Amino acid sequence: MFQINQRFIPDFTKPLDLLVHCHENIERQLEALARAAEVRRVGDSLNTAQAFAAIDAACKHFAVAGIRHTADEEESLFPRLRKSETSAGDEALAAMSELESQHRTAEDMHRQFDEFVLSLPRDGSADTRELDSFGEMTAELAAFYRPHIFMENNLVFPIAGRILSDGEIHAQGEEMRERWKDILQKINATAANVSPLPG
Numbered sequence: 001m002f003q004i005n006q007r008f009i010p011d012f013t014k015p016l017d018l019l020v021h022c023h024e025n026i027e028r029q030l031e032a033l034a035r036a037a038e039v040r041r042v043g044d045s046l047n048t049a050q051a052f053a054a055i056d057a058a059c060k061h062f063a064v065a066g067i068r069h070t071a072d073e074e075e076s077l078f079p080r081l082r083k084s085e086t087s088a089g090d091e092a093l094a095a096m097s098e099l100e101s102q103h104r105t106a107e108d109m110h111r112q113f114d115e116f117v118l119s120l121p122r123d124g125s126a127d128t129r130e131l132d133s134f135g136e137m138t139a140e141l142a143a144f145y146r147p148h149i150f151m152e153n154n155l156v157f158p159i160a161g162r163i164l165s166d167g168e169i170h171a172q173g174e175e176m177r178e179r180w181k182d183i184l185q186k187i188n189a190t191a192a193n194v195s196p197l198p199g
């Protein structure tokens, strides 16, 4: 998943690399949430405002870019792997079912997390119970994503790289390009005055 304002021009001819890049962005958002949880615990009002800016950015990232990343996997990658009739494709089948189930769990977790964030007071007056709950939910999200991303990066994507044809990879990339079209336009507009750098 890509971020507006970042100096990164995605290369849709390498869609599997882009999916890994999206995971790095997910991990960055989870780290930002963990830092925000620490700041909230300290209770500095200036930092509280900064913490909420990071929390809001992370929630938006998962709600907008996260949804598209899931679609990139479920609609543009997994169906192509399922069509494969190789033994490696069979190995990926069980993993993909598990990953899709985890995507639904992630959606529930984010729904609950977003609702909880909305309920938090933003003036630094959150009580210990609320701060503890925020820290726990943030830690649960990180613990949830770690094995999910590991399985995708280290099992499913490498299998896809081995068994999908150049044509299938190209088609996957073009579907993803279409899915991200509006965000890409914003990235391009923002990047007009900066040099394109990966990541």
Ligand SMILES: [Fe+2]
Residues within 6 Å of the ligand: 070, 073, 099, 103, 148, 152
């Ligand atoms: Fe996934």
Ligand SMILES: [Fe+2]
Residues within 6 Å of the ligand: 019, 023, 069, 073, 149, 152
């Ligand atoms: Fe993923």
